[in-house]
Amino acid sequence: AQKITQTQPGMFVQEKEAVTLDCTYDTSDQSYGLFWYKQPSSGEMIFLIYQGSYDEQNATEGRYSLNFQKARKSANLVISASQLGDSAMYFCAMREALYNQGGKLIFGQGTELSVKP
Amino acid sequence: DTGVSQDPRHKITKRGQNVTFRCDPISEHNRLYWYRQTLGQGPEFLTYFQNEAQLEKSRLLSDRFSAERPKGSFSTLEIQRTEQGDSAMYLCASSSRTGGGDLREQYFGPGTRLTVT
Numbered sequence: 001a002q003k004i005t006q007t008q009p010g011m012f013v014q015e016k017e018a019v020t021l022d023c024t025y026d027t028s029d030q031s032y033g034l035f036w037y038k039q040p041s042s043g044e045m046i047f048l049i050y051q052g053s054y055d056e057q058n059a060t061e062g063r064y065s066l067n068f069q070k071a072r073k074s075a076n077l078v079i080s081a082s083q084l085g086d087s088a089m090y091f092c093a094m095r096e097a098l099y100n101q102g103g104k105l106i107f108g109q110g111t112e113l114s115v116k117p
Numbered sequence: 118d119t120g121v122s123q124d125p126r127h128k129i130t131k132r133g134q135n136v137t138f139r140c141d142p143i144s145e146h147n148r149l150y151w152y153r154q155t156l157g158q159g160p161e162f163l164t165y166f167q168n169e170a171q172l173e174k175s176r177l178l179s180d181r182f183s184a185e186r187p188k189g190s191f192s193t194l195e196i197q198r199t200e201q202g203d204s205a206m207y208l209c210a211s212s213s214r215t216g217g218g219d220l221r222e223q224y225f226g227p228g229t230r231l232t233v234t
Contacts, residue, residue: 004159035222043206045160045225091159103148103212104173105223107159 002027004092004108011113013082020067021077021111023092032096034075035105036066039089048090051075082115089113121226123209129232130199137195138229142211149192150223151184153177154206166192199233206230 003026013019025034036048051059051066059066067076079086089112093105122141130136142149147168152160163182164174168189178184181199186192196203207230210223 033221037225042227043230044227045208045210047222047224050222093159103223104150104162104165104175105152105160105210106162109157110159 002029002094002096002106004094004106006092006108006111008111009109011111013079013113013115015084015115015117016081018078018080019082019113021079021090021092021113023075023077023108025073025075025092025094027073027094027096029096032094034066034068035093035095036064036075036077037091037093037107038086039091039110041088045091049077079113084115084117087113087115121209121211121224123207123226123229125229126227127230127232129234132201132233133198135195135197136199136231137193138207138209138231139191139193140209140226141191142209143213143224144190146211146213146224147189148212148223149186150210150212151192151194152208152210154208154228155204160208163194196231199231201233204231204233 005024032053034051038046049061049064049066051068058068063080065078089110091110092108124139150165151163154160162175163178164184166186169186181197184194206228208228210225212223
């Protein structure tokens with residue numbers, strides 16, 4: 001069964017430092033996508049970064065990078081140079097069957113990140 | 118385009134009443150998803166549409182829930198005979214296929230927070 005596990009309910013990081021948020025996944029599909037979303041206290045889910053299962057390079061988007069280790073089934077999010085505005089809930093999500101019907105996202109439980117000044 | 122919009126943002130209703138939520142996706146997106154998020158959890162998939170066709174429904178979507186997307190544009194989610202357990206954030210998202218054919222990120226609306234008293 002598809003499953004996403006985020007084992008860190010809460011994380012603290014000092015402003016301007018880097019932080020890694022953990023995500024492991026379970027799937028029997030060969031073709032899948034991995035996503036990270038940010039959810040501030042306002043509630044809106046904001047897309048951050050995407051990694052396809054066949055992508056050989058780790059995805060990067062500005063200060064966000066995804067450390068994709070396929071054999072270990074992990075897709076950790078690295079935020080460099082943390083800012084106070086990064087304080088939020090972060091969700092890892094997976095979608096199977098990239099090229100077929102479907103497309104629903106399976107989410108983890110989330111990690112609450114707090115950035116300290 | 119201003120992104121995915123949802124209306125209302127907040128709804129308080131008494132147990133047993135019916136409620137209806139609306140979602141307007143990004144205009145060129147042919148896929149529309151509904152998710153439910155309870156406090157402290159990640160979003161859970163409810164149903165999705167490709168154009169006007171409802172292609173998948175979660176077992177979470179009981180008989181009291183119905184969703185429509187009549188012209189392949191906006192969508193409505195109706196809950197009949199609401200129960201206290203229906204209290205949650207209801208999120209709508211939309212997406213489209215890339216030129217390569219795969220499904221990419223979903224863009225979420227701000228959500229409708231339902232409180233059943």
